[in-house]
Amino acid sequence: MADTPAPRVRMLIHGLDGLRRGQPAELRVTLAHPMDNGLRHDGFGNVVPRNIVTRFECRLDGDLVFAADLYSAIAANPYLGFWLRADGPGTLSFEWSGDWGFNHRETRAIVPA
Amino acid sequence: MKPLPMLPRRRLLGAAAGLGLALQLRPAAAMSAAPTLAAVERQWAGGRPVTEGRVLLDVAPLVENGNAVPIRVQVDSPMTAADHVVEIVVFNERNPQRDVVRFTLTPASGVAQVQARIRLATSQQLVALVRMRDGSQWSHHVDVLVTLAACIEP
Numbered sequence: 174m175a176d177t178p179a180p181r182v183r184m185l186i187h188g189l190d191g192l193r194r195g196q197p198a199e200l201r202v203t204l205a206h207p208m209d210n211g212l213r214h215d216g217f218g219n220v221v222p223r224n225i226v227t228r229f230e231c232r233l234d235g236d237l238v239f240a241a242d243l244y245s246a247i248a249a250n251p252y253l254g255f256w257l258r259a260d261g262p263g264t265l266s267f268e269w270s271g272d273w274g275f276n277h278r279e280t281r282a283i284v285p286a
Numbered sequence: 287m288k289p290l291p292m293l294p295r296r297r298l299l300g301a302a303a304g305l306g307l308a309l310q311l312r313p314a315a316a317m318s319a320a321p322t323l324a325a326v327e328r329q330w331a332g333g334r335p336v337t338e339g340r341v342l343l344d345v346a347p348l349v350e351n352g353n354a355v356p357i358r359v360q361v362d363s364p365m366t367a368a369d370h371v372v373e374i375v376v377f378n379e380r381n382p383q384r385d386v387v388r389f390t391l392t393p394a395s396g397v398a399q400v401q402a403r404i405r406l407a408t409s410q411q412l413v414a415l416v417r418m419r420d421g422s423q424w425s426h427h428v429d430v431l432v433t434l435a436a437c438i439e440p
Contacts, residue, residue, distance in 0.1 A: 196396075197365075197395070197396025197397040198396075199397075199399070201401070210382075210405070212382060233394060236392075236394065237390070237392055237394075238392055238394045238395060239389070239390065239391060239392065239394075239395055239400075240389070240390040241387055241388065241389050241390070241400075241402070242387065242388040242390075243387055244383060244385040244386060244387060245381075245382070245383055245405070246378060246381050246383065246385065246386040246387070246404050246405045246406075247386070247387060247402060247403070247404055247405070248353060248354040248355070248403040248404055248405050248436075249353070249354070251402070251403070252401070252402065252403045253400070253401065253402055254358075254399075254400060254401030254402070255389070255391075255395060255399075255400050255401070256395050256396045256397035256398075256399055257394065257395065257396060258365075258393075258394055258395065258396025258397075259394075
């Protein structure tokens with residue numbers, strides 16, 4: 174697993190720039206992912222197997238801030254908005270996991286003003 | 287050409303066709319087996335009362351494209367360690383599957399508000415259910431009209 178090149182995964186995080194100490198701010202995250210719901214057919218009439226992201230977690234220095242369990246009813250390229258109150262500098266981690274062993278994790282150091 | 291090598295290919299094609307048929311039949315069976323909205327709400331509530339109020343499920347009443355419908359859930363909560371939202375769940379009435387999304391919140395969230403984009407197969411009712419730190423449970427039901435459906439296009 175470790176020696177295979179990781180597939181290109183694109184994820185966007187918005188809202189980290191305006192963070193202020195002790196003040197809640199909204200973070201918005203998007204992941205490029207088809208979220209195939211397992212009900213669609215391809216051009217040959219075969220069912221496209223389910224391939225969705227099932228879990229998102231945001232942690233601050235390892236402590237859970239926000240998590241979401243996602244189902245087939247989440248639109249392609251999942252977009253989530255949630256709030257964070259950071260009382261000081263730390264490291265935020267954003268982790269997505271899903272079908273077929275999908276896992277993508279990114280971290281960002283934050284220094285609230 | 288010898289006739290024997292043809293046999294495995296024919297059997298393979300037959301098996302492939304059978305598999306395709308089985309896969310096509312499965313979604314229909316899954317849809318009819320999905321429980322009602324009221325049933326999943328009852329199951330989530332775990333026998334304890336759910337009161338309408340304190341939570342706002344914000345979604346456009348008329349949806350043009352069911353493939354990506356923005357929703358926002360807002361809860362009236364101070365989000366302190368002693369008094370905060372623990373869980374927000376969204377269920378639907380008429381998608382192939384009742385679950386839409388389940389959010390876990392913590393005091394570090396600061397504000398009890400979440401956003402997502404969801405799929406809606408048809409016009410139906412949505413519900414946001416909220417569980418607080420003290421165990422109280424709240425709900426908000428919303429009816430949505432959908433013009434272009436998601437999920438069931440060929």
